[in-house]
Every structure is written in structure tokens, then in C-alpha cells.
Amino acid sequence: MHNRLKELRAQHGWSQAALGDQLDISRQSVNAIETGRYDPSLPLAFRIARLFGEPIEAIFDDGEISQAAE
Amino acid sequence: MHNRLKELRAQHGWSQAALGDQLDISRQSVNAIETGRYDPSLPLAFRIARLFGEPIEAIFDDGEISQAAE
């Protein structure tokens, strides 16, 4: 799943390690998510979205077309 | 993490098995998520949100206070 983690982290001038500290995960996990080796868990996705002040859907993109309720 | 899966499923009149079919997971997994035994993966959370036409944050709630970007 594509994500904007690297871009958002760069906007704040944080290292992978510094971001990991704030998210309470290791720098290797930050790197793995940024490089697409695996997706974050849902609780971690919530922490990421909250840290950057954006909805999960604005940060992560699973490539499918989202359809609003009618 | 709390979620509204059971409520949303009831609104559509679907069984756990029928919902599992649409999400491409087993009925036991639907039950485990509904009863809070574990959280869905992020890709599965996307499929759930898309199926019900609501944002992930409107269906799942990790209990923390969300703060919009300023």
C-alpha cells in the first residue's frame, strides 16, 4: 500500500529514528513502512494520522477507488 | 479498538458469513473483529470502510483524541 510517510516526515525535518520515537516504534519499522516492505497495523496508522493531523485515507492509499455513501 | 462493524452489518441485514464473503475473509475473522479479539489489518480496514462508504475514522475508534491540522 502506498503512503506519504516519507514526504510528511521530510516536511517536519525529522529522522526516521525521531519519527519512530514519537510513534513508539523502532526506526527499522519506520523504514520498512516508508519503503513499502509492509503496512502498519491499524492502531499504528491511527497514531501516524493523528501525529500529522490528517485522515488515514489522506496518508495511506490502497489503490482502490473509494466511493462515498449516498 | 472499538468499532461499529456489528452495527453497520445489522443495518444491512447481513450475517457475519455474508459480510466475510464481501470482505474476502472468514466469518470467524468477522466475529473476532466484532467482538474485539483483534483489530483488522490496515488493508482490511480500507475494504471495510469502502464497503460501508464511510471513512476509517468513522468506523474505528482507538480512543484517543484526534486533532485536525492547523
Added chain:
DNA sequence: TGTCTAAGTCAAGGTAACTTGACAATTCTA
């Protein structure tokens, strides 16, 4: 009554999401 469906749970197993520790390559900078 017996049968069907739905829901809840358990066991056992596979894969994904994390961990710590290590090493190499690059870049910044004193």
C-alpha cells in the same frame, strides 16, 4: 419434534507486523 441458520468460541497452523542487534554506504560537519 427435528432441522436450519446464526453466532460465539477453540485449536492448530501460516503469514504479516513488529522487535533488537548488527553491518555497510552515504552525507554532514568539526
Added chain:
DNA sequence: TAGAATTGTCAAGTTACCTTGACTTAGACA
């Protein structure tokens, strides 16, 4: 130039997510 910081990656281990198969309980209904 040497040292520090950053990033990328690997190995090995733990836990979470998800599977199939099975069993139980409860409700609907012929």
C-alpha cells in the same frame, strides 16, 4: 581527515492477524 548521523538492509525472534475445521448454544420454523 576523522567522527557522527542518517538511511537501508539483514537475521532471528515474538506477537498479531487470518485461515480451516470443529463444537456448542440459541432462535426460527416446518
